[in-house]
Amino acid sequence: MPVFKTPFNGYSVKFSPFYENQVAVATSQNFGILGNGRVHVLQLGPAITERVAFDTADGVYDLCWSESHDSLIVAAIADGSLKIYDLSLPPTANPIRSLHEHGRECHGVDFNTVRKDSFLSASWDDTVKLWTVDRPTSVRTFKEHAYCVYSVVWNPRHADVFASASGDCTARIWDVREPGSTMILPAHEFEILSCDWSKYDDCIIATASVDKSIKVWDVRNYRVPLAVLNGHGYAVRKVKFSPHRGSMMASCSYDMTVRLWDYMVEDALIGRYDHHTEFAVGVDMSVLVEGLLASCGWDELVYVWPHGTDPRAP
Amino acid sequence: MSSPSDDPPSKTPQNPVSQVAQANDDRQDPKVEMEKEISSASVFVNAEPPREEQVQNAVRFLSHPKVRGSPVVYRRSFLERKGLTKEEIDEAFRRVPDSNPDATTTLSAVDGQIKSSLNDQQQHPVQVLQSTPVGPAVSTSKVGAISRFRWYHGILAAGFLTVAQVIAAVVFKRLFVPKLKSWIRWIVLEEDVKGQTKKFDTKPSIAEEAAAAAKSAATAAADVARTSQDMLMTNSEEKRCLEELISMLRVQASEMTSLRGAIQKLEVGHSITSRQSTEEHNIKGFSWTTSGQPYANGKVDSDSRSVRSLSPPVSVEPSVAPHPKSYMEIMAMIQRGEKPSNIREINDAPPNPNQPLPNPHLAPKPKPWEIGQGQSRSAGTFPSQASTNGFSIDDQLNGDNIVRWRQPNNTRTTETEIGNEPNFGFPSVATNETLLKRSWVPPQPPSVVMPEAAAAIRQPKKSLSQTDTETDDLKSADITDELQKITKISEMGGSFEANGSNSTHSNEIAPSTDERASSLMA
Numbered sequence: 062m063p064v065f066k067t068p069f070n071g072y073s074v075k076f077s078p079f080y081e082n083q084v085a086v087a088t089s090q091n092f093g094i095l096g097n098g099r100v101h102v103l104q105l106g107p108a109i110t111e112r113v114a115f116d117t118a119d120g121v122y123d124l125c126w127s128e129s130h131d132s133l134i135v136a137a138i139a140d141g142s143l144k145i146y147d148l149s150l151p152p153t154a155n156p157i158r159s160l161h162e163h164g165r166e167c168h169g170v171d172f173n174t175v176r177k178d179s180f181l182s183a184s185w186d187d188t189v190k191l192w193t194v195d196r197p198t199s200v201r202t203f204k205e206h207a208y209c210v211y212s213v214v215w216n217p218r219h220a221d222v223f224a225s226a227s228g229d230c231t232a233r234i235w236d237v238r239e240p241g242s243t244m245i246l247p248a249h250e251f252e253i254l255s256c257d258w259s260k261y262d263d264c265i266i267a268t269a270s271v272d273k274s275i276k277v278w279d280v281r282n283y284r285v286p287l288a289v290l291n292g293h294g295y296a297v298r299k300v301k302f303s304p305h306r307g308s309m310m311a312s313c314s315y316d317m318t319v320r321l322w323d324y325m326v327e328d329a330l331i332g333r334y335d336h337h338t339e340f341a342v343g344v345d346m347s348v349l350v351e352g353l354l355a356s357c358g359w360d361e362l363v364y365v366w367p368h369g370t371d372p373r374a375p
Numbered sequence: 376m377s378s379p380s381d382d383p384p385s386k387t388p389q390n391p392v393s394q395v396a397q398a399n400d401d402r403q404d405p406k407v408e409m410e411k412e413i414s415s416a417s418v419f420v421n422a423e424p425p426r427e428e429q430v431q432n433a434v435r436f437l438s439h440p441k442v443r444g445s446p447v448v449y450r451r452s453f454l455e456r457k458g459l460t461k462e463e464i465d466e467a468f469r470r471v472p473d474s475n476p477d478a479t480t481t482l483s484a485v486d487g488q489i490k491s492s493l494n495d496q497q498q499h500p501v502q503v504l505q506s507t508p509v510g511p512a513v514s515t516s517k518v519g520a521i522s523r524f525r526w527y528h529g530i531l532a533a534g535f536l537t538v539a540q541v542i543a544a545v546v547f548k549r550l551f552v553p554k555l556k557s558w559i560r561w562i563v564l565e566e567d568v569k570g571q572t573k574k575f576d577t578k579p580s581i582a583e584e585a586a587a588a589a590k591s592a593a594t595a596a597a598d599v600a601r602t603s604q605d606m607l608m609t610n611s612e613e614k615r616c617l618e619e620l621i622s623m624l625r626v627q628a629s630e631m632t633s634l635r636g637a638i639q640k641l642e643v644g645h646s647i648t649s650r651q652s653t654e655e656h657n658i659k660g661f662s663w664t665t666s667g668q669p670y671a672n673g674k675v676d677s678d679s680r681s682v683r684s685l686s687p688p689v690s691v692e693p694s695v696a697p698h699p700k701s702y703m704e705i706m707a708m709i710q711r712g713e714k715p716s717n718i719r720e721i722n723d724a725p726p727n728p729n730q731p732l733p734n735p736h737l738a739p740k741p742k743p744w745e746i747g748q749g750q751s752r753s754a755g756t757f758p759s760q761a762s763t764n765g766f767s768i769d770d771q772l773n774g775d776n777i778v779r780w781r782q783p784n785n786t787r788t789t790e791t792e793i794g795n796e797p798n799f800g801f802p803s804v805a806t807n808e809t810l811l812k813r814s815w816v817p818p819q820p821p822s823v824v825m826p827e828a829a830a831a832i833r834q835p836k837k838s839l840s841q842t843d844t845e846t847d848d849l850k851s852a853d854i855t856d857e858l859q860k861i862t863k864i865s866e867m868g869g870s871f872e873a874n875g876s877n878s879t880h881s882n883e884i885a886p887s888t889d890e891r892a893s894s895l896m897a
Binding site for chain 2: 149236241340
């Protein structure tokens, strides 16, 4: 399986929703503590090659592909700004936009897959902001969390609903038509680092926390989790529901593993990959190719492999 | 782990379904429908009424003097973490300025008593008498109290009282009584001396008076001694009760520490706020009173919650994952104030902030879950209706679509028309027919990326010719159409309901995935 070595520590990896052999990677120098950042756009094939890379003054913590324009990428930068890159232009003409409103690091960004016109940013300044690509300023700011917001995810079926995961140990569900959050899930006793909606049941949401567990919730009965997935040895950094299989999800953790789960099955763990030699911080499942996984970690390596195979196999 | 039921037992979806059904029946302006839909509860809203027990817990929490000093944000955050809804939290905030909880009044009364008893040590013993009957009463009431911070204060207050009373009793016994006796003796002696010069009549009266005064003083002293002895006895009883309580608390504390030790043994990754680690521990030391019944179903985490709340304000977080060596080196450098040498000065500002957005080369592809949406849902009418309703809010163009969808007589004709547009990847007619055998679910209308397509939908006669040209354009450009078909076929063959052949399904899929992946990567 092909592997790519980045000069900086990986933070996030995302498959393009338009091209099944394109992947973007967000990296930060010096583990994201202090230093530059770089956005890589990689071409998959027998080997992974770099199509283009963009340098940033501060680390890049997350990125997302636009759902409406096949050549646009939105990157969340550690200096609190969001940068939009256009792959159809040369690197010297990039970025085409820099949106700087957050007071602290931008940690998460997600593009709306239903309406395809807006995206959300999650920041350590406790707020979530709603943007559209054509506007220079944010459309709305959602300020309710009491601590850093680590992740924000649109609902894949409801164009106006999204969820946020925060260090204040709650996950919140919002509706852009409402002034404040519509639901508060006190999901964990410790910080919640990631959340994701199920693609096939719009009321199911998974949260991943510092407490090493992933909990799956039904928002209609949110006092008790549907499932608690234990197994990771350290904090779970990211969780992602499969775009192809309703109850399957991938997670990556500081225990350096990427795991696959099926929460409807008695023994939920259906796959375990320990190819990384440092914290595994980013994982993604391809929307266009079923079973294709990508992961990145602080060991500066990006792996892309189909589920069921060994990522490190030559 | 329980699989999610298709018809959840909670009441929440039922009302909105009926309301949405009503909205469906009204063939009104989409804007009026929009208002109705916003007012009707979506599934993403908490529909529970505020729970009185939780509100009272919150009021007690907010009335705590320690809590009153903390920022409002932290108070709200604490209550949210305990599972209270916004309504319950707002209600508690509303109640707190008006309420007069018993805790503060008894505490202030006890404090007053402590101060008064301490100040009155040197004064008339009668005041000690007065304080004593109140003291045991207050302390017994404290013993009977439920909440822990009252015990803590109660123990302190009782301790102070006993000390003060013991000191007063001892001082009284040691100093006052001998002084009184010597004073009486001196008076009597003086009277004897004086009595020789005075009349004999006055002598006995004075002497009698002195004797009577001495007797009364002695009886008073004896009473005081008796009451002080009683007091000491009650104090010793209190001490015994308190000691029992303290031993029970110690047992609990030892259990908590053993639990904490068990948790600390598990090694966990630290939170990622390594750039500036700030932890809020202001309210973590407060104990949440749930009187043994946390929530209706919330027993899952009750133990871990109680562990966290009783622990001292030191982080009980799962221990930090071992960070890479170079990470620690860099952290150390930065804490010393040094900057790592490999950082470059980069100007990442946009060279042209008004750079126009590019034209998309490719139409957005339908997501796998959008293609298979109708099939994967058996009884999920409500959510998909909600999605279509939600969609109609932002696009008036689609509002017309919604109206048309709800005319079942025209369903098949409209669907087949739309089905001829492969760029939106609608399911084939055959699929729709199987779908219609179940409760009819309208497929989610696609987003309007191409306005000309939306216009085409509105004009069915012209659409056929237009769609043909669009079809040709796209099929020639896209290899991945085949991919979508393969995905569709594999999904039609699989099942997305609970349980079942997940393992066999994966076996079927894995080889084909490998083939596809290798062919794409080749």
